[in-house]
Amino acid sequence: MSRRSGVLEFAVLGLLRESPMHGYELRKRLNTSLGVFRAFSYGTLYPCLKTLVAQGWLAEETTSDDPLAAPLAGRRAKIVYRLTSAGKEHFEDLLAQSGPDAWEDEQFGVRFAFFGHTERDVRMRVLEGRRSRLEERLEKMRASLARTRERLDDYTLELQRHGMESVEREVRWLNELIETERAGRGRAKGRPADQGRDDTNPTDTTK
Template identity: 65%
Template sequence: MRSRSGVLEVAVLGLLHDAPMHGYELRKRLNLMLGSFRAFSYGSLYPCLKDLVRRGLITGSDASATPPPHALSGKRSRIVYELTADGKEHLAQVLSSSGPTAWEDEHFDVRFAFFGQTDAETRIRILEGRRTRLTERLDQVRQSAARTRERLDEYTLELQRHGLEQVEREVRWLDGLIDNERGNRRDPAPRTGRPTASEHADDVTSQHRERSEERG
């Protein structure tokens, strides 16, 4: 998966998996889902959509081609984008992958937002990989803090402490998620219905926003 463009591509395909949307609606959904973590703009969204159309992963149709009787003449047309069969297959392949890229900072939030479309084994592998990566980072920060503590002023030390607490908190959060996933596999509970990716992403956003604000 390419870096920033790959992240946006997965987010777009994941949202279109729920329902066709025009570009403006997609942008709103992206900002709602991940706006706290990265800024998506028309400048990056529309080239992504154009590329996905070119590759046959989505289609774009003019929603105003057959306007309703009450539609105003001269109203700006909107292209409605829809996932193709190839797009669904490509998205399924991406969401089933669980290599190191999936748990890196750049990609983890987007992959987590679409855990509702991801199988349980892949979810666990990604969560465990993320936890391992953060544990390694935590050890490195602690070692660095021990070496430099005497040379830092009180404000830098406080910032360092805040960073440690932030990573420790995320590790605990991941521990809870992993335990929950393993528990669900041992004793699957009946479900009344599976949430859509958009609904799942909205629920995830509140959890991630708190972590994002703490990082600031």
């Protein structure tokens, strides 16, 4: 009932926004389409889909609903999940959030992956929030390094250095992105700012 998995829920909703899919395919897309994204196991994915259906955000469609498919009774159906209009609405709500959660490591990646469907000002807030989050982290690392430097051996030091450099690198990346956004060259799916909520889905579902 309270299976509220955050990232997974968000990612599923977002992927199904593009076109209906069944669970198995969904899982593959979680690895690939979405940046460097973790692979959830089926033990996580399927129960999650069930609760999303229960919430009214997804609708199941078994292949037997398809008039072209052989009407075999008792045959285990392949279940295609489709985003309902309530689900679409819910996804837009999630998409509009730009608060602290959205700058955490896990959330941020998924959020970014769906920037193509996100309003420009929200994108900016998420990007800037993420950056300040990383800068805080950097501050803490620097402070703790200053305190403990002489007590640490070379390997620990090297690890620390490399870690900080990674974070610094991400900050620079964010700076560039923010710059691009500010210059108005945000790249949202071909068309610049307009994102019509088309209910006619373009991809072939029945195949």
